Amino acid sequence: MTPARDVLQPLLCVNAHVSTPIVQADALRKTYGRGETVVTALDGVSVDFAAGELAAIMGPSGSGKSTLMHCVAGLDRPDSGTVTIDGVETGSLDDKRLTELRRDRIGFVFQAFNLLPVLTAEENILLPLTIAGRKPDPEWLESLIATVGLGDRRDHRPSELSGGQQQRVAVARALASRPAVIFADEPTGNLDSRSSEEVLELLRRSVDEFGQTVVMVTHDAHSASYADRLVLLKDGAIVHDGPAGGSDAVHERLRQITDPEADAAGTVARDPRT
Amino acid sequence: MRVLLLRSLRERFRRTVLTSLAVVIGVALISGTLIFTDTISRSFDEIGEVSYRGVAVAVTPAVPIGTPSSEGSDDDRGLPKDTVDRVAGAPGVRIAVGQVSGPAIIYRKDGRTRVGGQGPPTQLISALPPGVGGVTYTSGRGPTGPDEVVFDTATAERAGVRVGDTVVVQGEGPRRRLRLVGTAGLGEIGSFGPRPTVIATQATAADLLGREDRRYWSQVLALSAAGTRDEQVAADVRRVAGDGATVRTGEDQGARQSKEIKDRISFLPTILLVFAGIATFVGAFLIFNTFTITMAQRQREFALLRALGAARGQVRAMVAAEAFTVGLLGATLGLVAGFVVAPALRALIKAFGVDLPATATVFSGRTILVGFVVGMAVTAAASLLPARRATRVAPVEALRDAAAPPGRGAVPRGPVIAGAVIGVVGVVGLGLSLAGTVTDDTGTAFAGGGAGLLFLAATLISPVLVGPIARLLGRPLQRLFGLPGRLAQDNAARQPGRTAITSSALMIGLALVVFATVFAAGLRETLRGDIERVVAAPVVVQASGGSFSGVPTSVVGAVRRAPGVQSAGGVGFSRVAVGGRRASLTIFDAEALRTGLVRLQRTDGGGRAGDPGVGRAYVTDTVADSLGARAGRTLIARGTNGEDHLLRIVGIVQGSASAVSGVVVNGETAAEFGTTQPFFVVADGSREAVQRALSRDYPATEALTRGDWITDQTGQVNQLLGLVYALLGLSVLVALFGIVNTLTLSIQERIRELGLLRAVGATRAQVRRMVLLEAVITALLGALLGAGLGFVLAAAVGATLDGFALSIPIGQIALLIVLTGALGVVAAIRPARRAAKVEVLEAIAGE
Ligand SMILES: Nc1ncnc2c1ncn2[C@@H]1O[C@H](COP(=O)(O)OP(=O)(O)O)[C@@H](O)[C@H]1O
């Protein structure tokens, strides 16, 4: 990012905090395959994510959630449409610039395999900073480690951590560089309910305490209930965009957009605590 | 199952090819060597056959019993001039012709630069009448006048002369200017074998070679009358040829000549096969590693098959079939590649000065058989263990989570202990042979086997060293390169076994390179010490460029007449047989010993040794022991001319492998044994004066100061080292393929990690650097272990050699290690590029 922006950012934040979204996606289209087998994964999706918001993207399997997230996060390029992250239009960036944008402005939490097995928990958390060749702010690091509750495990390797602990390290890693936005693709997909809870709590607190922006893809209504906002996708298009509400409300939304035969909604619904 | 096998081979086509490559290189070297040596062998047979085509009987000077006909030269011997008439008089003989031949020197057009100085010595032969022998003139005609001469085609080309040009040839006496009237070759072969050949008329050749009637002809050839059998004619000729002559049919003589030459170069196939074997051995490491890694990666696939009901045997058969395919593919491609390797080997040998003839390429059934057997056997042996391990997988493994590559692998203790035990056995084997407890062929086997076991032991133990060495190397890399350096270090150490085997392949190649380097340095220093001790003369004259062919005898006189020179003497080397046993003959002219130009130390208390006198000799301490010779005793020695002479031993002198060995006589005594030509001439006076005095008549000689000459002599070791480097380079090449293969496979395994790194912002350049640095660590690991092992081996072997001066060429070794690291980078270029290309999506798609 340019030095000019560094100077301008505080001003922008003061003047246009509410109206300037951190992430803007406009008319995204993406198809896979060609001819008979062409699949439209994104069919003209426009969506904005504002600063300090925890948004959940939901939808049946194959509805385009992951594709949307990949396009918005600069991991994939849409066939058409534009994505602007923190004021930078990603379509015009070359690979190196895009990589730097990811490194400095975006955090990621994947469903699995978030950590390098050769590095310790702490080293994994600092990975984006190390890659960038930046020194971590020790206070920030300590508060991160305290927040994810890994004080005594910072020198352990991923193989010595539980699944939940690993995902918490991943969240801390995503937070470490204080990115503009964190994208999380099914961050609790591989976890039991207790570990899920811890990870979701952590994401929630990062929004509440640090003002972090988080976009989370999930197929679990309970997870979505932690969000401020719910975006529902179906067949590559947004069919609902509004406040998330409790898990019952999320549930209801899902039921509405899903055919009774489709099992996606059914499995989503069967959360033990609802 | 067959469908599965074919699919899996096709899916992994590139990897299969890469694995096969190890087999290909090994088999290519082996089959190339066989094709090459078979081809040379056939060519020499043809040369022998063509040379005696139409000749019924060949008469040659008898080879004295006990003298090594294959090592000495025929040039010192000769048949009396009247042999031709006697042979012509035998019944059944139509015509008898004699041929004179001997060593000569030829010069380039400028008359000063020698042609073919490095290779085998040039031969001068007299022309035979048309229809006798196989000489055909490729341009011009044969020599007829006293000043006419013909070169073989290749030599004419090298000398840069054409028919009609004036050329300069030198035999025993001063050089002569002659006119080139043609170029020649043997029949359809076009050359005379590796020796450059000059053809002159009989009178000119005899004059150039200084022949006397008593020892005139090198051979006498007889053509038979119609209706006779060669054997019968040979029997008739034998009756008249005289005592000192051997009579054979032309066919026999041709076969014999070819066999003699082949015997002379018989070490060549052995040496080449040893190097090919080393490359194959290294290749086996590569195959082993590839199979181990791929089997580990396919654990789940095998487990699934087992869960679906495949018997253990079926899985094993599938793996075995894959190995079989790799072996078959590798062996086949290797055999084909052998056709490229054979001429390449010939070119390599040629680059070192020996142009071996190659007529039609010989591809024998034996080559095919050996190629396939070696290729398949090596593959089978290397894949056995991984295959067994693969089939031991339990069906439940299929249900487990996709095993991510381990963060840090443990080193299994069993192989390390086994390695230690094998190492001890290897050291004992090596020790036994070095200590001389077992000798000859068994000793060689013990030494080779011991060294082999030592390599194996180092390989088995090396996983323990991977961690510490990776950390040692990783720390500076981390400081220099940051995260990529840190991750490279961790990645290299995470599967110590894998890294260890990969670097072990390199270790073997490098150990041998370092061994050769250290040994050569030791040899150089030993040689220097030996020569410095013996040669005190301020000036030494040798053939230009340090050729092994010696200088004309008359040079000694020319040097002595040079202004400012008080004394000069020749130094030569030959062989004698004493009681049927061969011994070296070291020759110093009396004057050189008397005046102290050459200093010999007596070990029997006589101080410095002077001139032993005619018919008298010193023996070195080792010969004194083996022959039981003492001062005062008399030996009967037989020279290369076949004559027996008495030698009275007058003392024992200190010997050294390279300067003074065997029996030491003066020049006059040596002449009786048929040796006249000195290798060097030592003199006092000034180098410039000597050089000036020689420049007119002996332009192919050079006068050097003592220091320069010693440097020049010791420098010849380097040339040999160059050849060894070239041959070992192939093993190193195979090892580098190993690095490529291991990295490629590891990257496949770590694709998700790479994707993650990219997702969180690592640039492609950082990922690339990480892989390159991992390769550097692996390569340096091999280099360090190899350098250590090579040094130990060289020191061990050197310790067994008398007076071997072990020296450590630190600069050279350091250079080799750095070079190996650089080669590691080269090997990693492709895998690194592949790793950098990994897309984040591709990597996380596996979820
Ligand atoms: N790499 C790909 N190649 C072909 N089709 C794909 C690919 N990725 C996704 N798709 C298709 O695009 C659609 C949307 O996929 P995705 O975004 O992964 O859905 P979700 O994450 O909501 O399950 C699906 O129909 C899927 O089959």
Ligand SMILES: [Mg+2]
């Ligand atoms: Mg998805």
